[in-house]
Amino acid sequence: MCTDPRDRSTRGRQNGHARHHSGHHHGLGAFRRRHHHRLPHHRLRSRAPAGARGVRARGRLRRSGGGVGGPLQVHTVERRGRGTSGPQGDAYSAAAECADIEAVRAATGARFVFGHSFGGFLTLEAASAGSAFERIAVYEPGVSVDGSIPFDWAGRCRRELDAGKPAEAFLTFVRGVNPGTSGKAPRWLLRLILPLALKKPERLQKHALLPAAIREHAEIAARDSTFREYGRLDRPVLLMAGKEARSTGAGRAAAAVHEVLPGSRLLLPRLDHFGPETDPAAVAPALADFFLGSSAG
Template sequence: MTAQTLEQHASVSSVNSADGTPISYRSTGTGPGLIIVPGALALAADFDPLAAAFAGRFTVHTIERRGRGASGPQGDNYSADAECADIEAVRAATGARFLLGHSFGGFLALEAALKTNAFDRMAVYEPGVCIDGSIPMDWAEQCQRQLDAGKPFEAFLTFVQGINPQTSGKAPRWLLRAIIPLAIKKHERQQKYALLAGTIREHAEEARRNNDYRKYAGITMPVLLMAGKEADKTGAGRAPGRLKDVLPQSELTLFPKLDHFGPEKDPAAIAATVTAFFLGVPR
């Protein structure tokens, strides 16, 4: 199934989370249930190509995380725990037994797995787990000021530079001003601008859990950890290697040609690897 046909065949459902917030999710495919949790600055539809790559073997449910689309707002008392409850609400409604998270969604998947043993297996791609201060927040105040001043492009530049100081943070701001409009289409930039305020709150949730990743030793299900070509350069890239030493049943797979957005850029490769892991096929 292609992403285009997925858009035609996907159904959209909604369930109320524990705090009453409606959570929308997109479903497609046949087979055992799989929940996909997108990362920051992403919508469920951004993962349609990945869902399509899974749809021949799984019934895929992609969560529209709170603060996005038809789902309810983040709320004044936003927390990662609330998003874990959202995942649980979708799991209870669908009976899904597999969980896949990308970036911030990977962080949420790990947090959710500590609260339930209902999933059989889980996979995360460069989860946003804060280790040794790998998720800085010194950019957040300036980013919020720029948003409040009606300067979303400048706010986005501040985010891009601040969140990865070892890579994009080293690029001159004038260079990023020139590159980003060429690299990211206008409608995609507008989407990111709209989600940026919520992203500040999300990253604060990761950062405040700095170095408590050893608690994930309590996750007893098999976990596939994935990272791209920046596995030794960025905080998100290094996290899977550190988590490999903590999670009792885990394996690590590297994608040397992919970057942090591998699940969106090469969904076929990610889906093939994750499918084999979920179904217990030797690789």
């Protein structure tokens, strides 16, 4: 989420509630692990519900070519079940996440929002529910179009977690969410590949997040093929999809939403699904130009 640092009232709230913090975040806010400005992190104690307390200022976002209209302060949100935020809870829902987003927007004065993957799904849901962001950007939002994001893997994944087999549950997840790509690889092969592709701390973190991922995908499945409702959005929307835009459900979602939003813009950077995390500098200029465009105020 972005605010103009020249806005003194917003800056005052930041300074009044800032604490140094080094936790991780997920889904909302493009610049997760790295940012080219590398400014110190700090935490904002917002008035968000107990599920989502962690908000951090992450740096400043400038236009490509150093154009006028910037910079913007970037805040990142630690969603429910991540970082210093509380657990998802038994009453978890996408609506609860959207309420968190709106609470953070109100606490920070953010005017713009960027969401990636499931965070992109929540960004569109929050905007559709009336959250007052002026401009919206999403990268490969986790929106299911005619079953494009499967959920039939979840039962087996739960059983494997209950049996104390998180590594097997993660295999089920990896194969299940992308049946057209990783789903084609046999389990024995993925057992060999994953330890090489992901270091042990990262694998353990992903194992720990599997229960949350199941709940999140259940929310996506419950909203399958409702993306046409986003056509009611009356503000500028930037949709981004990477090089797998035609081969994955999240990649195809950006084009599907673009079709129901004639005034939206669609960009196709040559990145994979994790591009905003692994190469934020490749995404940041497009975001800055969109958020700081002449019609953005």
